[in-house]
Structures are given as structure tokens and as C-alpha cells.
Amino acid sequence: MAKSSSISGMRKLVVAATLTVFTCSQGLLMEASKVRGKYPYNSAVVPLLSELVKLILSILLLRRARARDPAGTIMTTDVKSVMLFPIPSIIYVMHNNVQFYTMAYVDAATYQILGNLKIVTTGILFRFALGRLMTRTQWIALLLLTVGATVSQISGCKGETLSAPMAGYALGVLSACLSATAGVYTEFLLKKNNDNLYWQNVQLYAFGVVFNGLRLTWDDFFGENSGGNWLFDCTNGFTAITWLIVINFSFSGLFVSWLQKFADTIVKVYATSSAMLLTALLSVSFFGLEPSLQLFLGITIACCSLVLYFMPPDLPKEKGMGVLPVTSGGGVNGDGNTSGSAYGGGATPRGGGSGGDKLN
Amino acid sequence: MAKSSSISGMRKLVVAATLTVFTCSQGLLMEASKVRGKYPYNSAVVPLLSELVKLILSILLLRRARARDPAGTIMTTDVKSVMLFPIPSIIYVMHNNVQFYTMAYVDAATYQILGNLKIVTTGILFRFALGRLMTRTQWIALLLLTVGATVSQISGCKGETLSAPMAGYALGVLSACLSATAGVYTEFLLKKNNDNLYWQNVQLYAFGVVFNGLRLTWDDFFGENSGGNWLFDCTNGFTAITWLIVINFSFSGLFVSWLQKFADTIVKVYATSSAMLLTALLSVSFFGLEPSLQLFLGITIACCSLVLYFMPPDLPKEKGMGVLPVTSGGGVNGDGNTSGSAYGGGATPRGGGSGGDKLN
Incomplete structure (x- = not known):
């Protein structure tokens, strides 16, 4: 079991907030990198390069950790354990393909709205695959986050959205399930033992x-512009902004894995959803878009959801009937009620007692 | 103090649900009573007639109550008490006028959206004028109800809503304050002593x-079609549907006063907001309107709000650390945790202990 209880809620909050800022600037940078509405570079190269940057950084960090504390840097190297790690990558490949087919059935606005389903599917897997307990209020909070994100994306005029064939919706749901599985499975991987995070990374x-x-390579052989060799021209069209995107992707990824190890996937979901709303808000000033009532309402709903999910419920205080916070069991979050940090509460090690979870 | 604790939560739920159905059919009946998009009768006569029906019914019910239990039917008849009762009517007259001026500044869609502000102003007055305590979750629930109602009313296409001059918004806020004052003041009137409800009515x-x-009479002298005499032609153009509307208004009003005496204004707010959403949903089938994503999302948010406001928070149960519900003080609602009724929780007599309120 990971030693998550030794990480303070404030630190989790700082990492989650940093992730929000990084995810938010991702959207803005990607928008800014377009030339006449198109990416002037091979956009499939960006994830490869960022995986590479993350790999190099993780190797360096792992070396430093081993040099400092050889005994404390636990590394499980048997094949049975290592062979669990390609699974998230395989799920993401499947996810990419399902997304591709979904796009064939639904328009862009509907596609974006269907994407919010992953919030609910993540909650369901979090509960039933990882066995983590959630209060009714937390379920409502997740439902509200989904609704809030959707509200902000309503483009408005009638008949424009949600008029896709059933196959489109089915694929959207499948996509949400795969996305949730990848997230929750990664959390399971990172928390299943006390291995050093950098080694896992x-x-x-x-x-x-x-x-x-x-x-x-597949694209080179079977893709639209087949016949090339990506190894030789992969950074064609790159500008300073493109490299910033690569660096941004890399650090976002590292923050996500840190949150999944020491907090949980739901914290990640909140950070990325907040980023989506923040991006929409900043786009208003950066790209001169008109602020919509929908966006304002969506942000309000998401804020309500955040408070409901992470703040401990307010209990009656008078008559001296102090209600003690239940902090027994493995699921102690060191800070829950005192720091009052918005992100601090959701973090409990996998399989730990559910006391801390239920209180928040 | 009113004997509200003797009324079961189930009965409050039934009355609130009945009010929802009546309010809902109000909208549908009024829509159905139109001929070529206009009311073929003097629409200002409907409230007068329904006040008259309510007055007659209340007199009959009061007579019956006095015949059955002369000692138990308390009636305060001193002038100082009686002279508090025209105040709600005066506030409604002011409210009608403010609404009239608001309409001059904002379009119909914005007007409808601004109307939801009364949910929040009612909560504020409920807290600070009546001194009733609300938990943070209940505040969030009221905010969400406002947002949910607004979401369902988003007409969509950009630039259509919320582009009114500041004066329009200011008048909208004033209107919401007046509406909330009327509701909360009536609750104060009905609960300030143990007078029989029918006498108060x-x-x-x-x-x-x-x-x-x-x-x-004012309209006859200074209104658009001045010169007539409403007493002689007030039911001109009435059909069976118009009379149904009068009867509907009358019973809705009686249910509202019952809820304000034995439950509270917030229960009323939920019943009428639910009715608004239900009406929109039924309009889809009755008047062949297209069901919108907005409506579906609005209803989801309102349902979340309902659960958050009225259901007691889920507390940790394991380890035998039973958290006792605080039911001390005057504010006991007899049913809170047992019946689990959605409407049952909000009812506490004015000025009573806050224990029951805080738990729900």
C-alpha cells in the first residue's frame, strides 16, 4: 500500500491546482499553435515526444532517489509485475480508435458533450472496481460535475446537438468507459504496492x-499520408509553441501520475474539468469569444460540485454534541477537516479503511 | 407558535406534490385557454375571482372548525393583528408594478431567467428575516435550484438573452426581493401565533x-381600455377552461398557505420550481415542442438540489460511532430521518430550535 497518508492535503491541493493551470494552458497553447485553423505539424508526434520526455525525467528522478535512499527506493522487477504496465497504453490505443469511429457518427459539439460521461464512468469504476466508498453527496457531486461541464458546452440553437444516430451514442459511452478504465487501472497499478513512483513511471x-x-509507424504504412518515415521528419513544422506543448504535456502527465499515486483519480477528474471551464473562461479574453450564460452557469455548477465532493458535511454543532470525525482505518487524510482545502479530502490509499472517505 | 410538529412529513409531501400538480396544470390550462395566442377574457379578473373563492371556502372551513371545536379554534381579532394582513397584498401590488417596468427593459426570455433569482432571495430572507438556520449543503442546494431552473430556460442562440440594460437587471433583482418578501412575510404572519389557519386565510x-x-377599478379609470366597468363584464369571454383556471388558482393558493403554516416557504419554492420544470416537460408532449438538452439538464440539477436540500446528510456508520440526530429544541420535524420523504424535512416552526433544520 502506498504511503499516501504522509502527503499533506495542502501539497495535494498545490499539485492539483498546478495540473489545472497546465491543462488549461494546454488548450490555449494548442489553439495558439494553429496556423489558419490547422496544425502545421504532425500532431501524433507530440504525445510520443512527451512520453519520451517523461521517460527521461523519470529515469533521472529514479537515479537520484536510488542514490539518496537505496533501501527506501522499492522496485518490483519481476516480469509478472512489469507486464501489467503496457495495459494502460493498450487501453489508450483502443480509446483512440473508438474516438475515431465516434467522430464519424456525431458532430463536434455532441462529441465534446458525450466526453463528459467519463466523469460518471470514472466514479462508477472508482466505486466498483477499486472498491472505494463514496457518500450519496459525492455521487451527486460527480453527477453535477458532468452536468456542469455539459451545460457550459451547450452551443444553443435547437437541433444542433444530440441528434446523432444511436451508434454514435453507444460509441460515446464505450469511449467514456475506456477512458475511465485507463484512469482507474493506472491508479490501481500505482497504488498496488509501495514501489517508487519514478520506477512505476x-x-x-x-x-x-x-x-x-x-x-x-502504422500511420506511415496505412495512414492518410502513408509512405513517409516519421523518424526523419517528425519535428517538421515545430515552433517554440509546439515545444512548449510537448513540455506542458510532459509535466501534466507527471502531475497526473503523482495525483493518482498519492491522491486519486477523482481529484484528477476535478482538476481536468476545472481546467476545461477555466480554458473556456480565458478563451473569452484571449480569443475574443463572447462570454455565454451557459459558461457562467456551468462554472457555478462545477464549483458547487467541488464543494460538495471535497468539503466534509456540516454537522450540527450546538448542545455540545461534538461529532468526532471518523479517522480510523487506513484511509486517514492528514488534513481533512483542518486545512479546509478543496482538493485535500479525496485522497485515501487504495484498500484502506473507508472512514476518511465517508466523512468527506 | 404553530403546532407544525404534529403534521406528519408524509402529509406535507402529499400537499407539496399536489401543489406541484396544480401549479403545473395552471401553466397548461392557461396555455390551452388562449385563442390565437391571446386570452379572450380579462386576465386580471382571474386572481380576483380566485381570491373570492378562497375567501368563501375559508369562511366555510372556519365555520366548520368553530362548530367542531369552539375552544381549539383560536382567532386573534384585535385591530393591531388584523392590520398586518393587508401587507402581503400591498407587496404583491408593488411587485406587479415592478414586473411591469422590468418587462419594458428586458426581453421575455431574460425576464423568465431573472425570475429565478427569487429562489436565492427567498433563501436569504428565510435565513436573515425569519432567523431560520440552513446548512452549507442547503445553501448550495438553493443555488443549484436557481441554476437548474435557469439552465432549462436557456433559449440558446447567442446574443438572445442577458443583453438588457443595467436598469432591467436592477428591476429584476428588486422584483425577486419583493416576491421573496411577500412569501417570507406571509409565512411569518401564519406562524406568528396559534391562530386557526382558516381565520388567518x-x-x-x-x-x-x-x-x-x-x-x-384603477384599470377602468386609467388603464388601456379605460371607461368600462369591470363589475358588469368581468366574466366576458370566460369558457369552462377559464373557470377551471379560477378553481385551480384557488386550490393552489390554499395549498400554499397550508404549506407556509405547517411546512415552510422553501418547500413552496421547491414545489413551484418542480412544477415549472414538469410543465416544460409536459409541454413537449401536449404542445408538440422539441425536448431540449437544456430542459433535461435543468431537471437533473433540480433533482440533485431536491435531494441535497431535504435528505439528511449521510454520516459515517461503521465502527459503531453512531451519530445521533439532534432533535432537541422546538424545531423537531417528526419524520426527518425515517420517512425519507423528499419534502418532509424542511418544516420547522418559526423561532424553534435549529436542531432539526441543521440536520436536514
């Missing part, structure tokens, strides 16, 4: 590099 | 008849 990103490389 | 509706009559 090295395994994850090594397979990530391999699968992304395979994908580019 | 007789006073309320007698003044209602007077003020509605004055309004029609």
Missing part, C-alpha cells in the same frame, strides 16, 4: 513510447 | 379581494 512511459512509436 | 383573502378589486 519508467515502466508506464517506456511502454507509452513503444505504443506511440508503433502508432506512427 | 379569511383575513389574507379578504384583503386580497379588496386590493384586486381596487386594481380593476
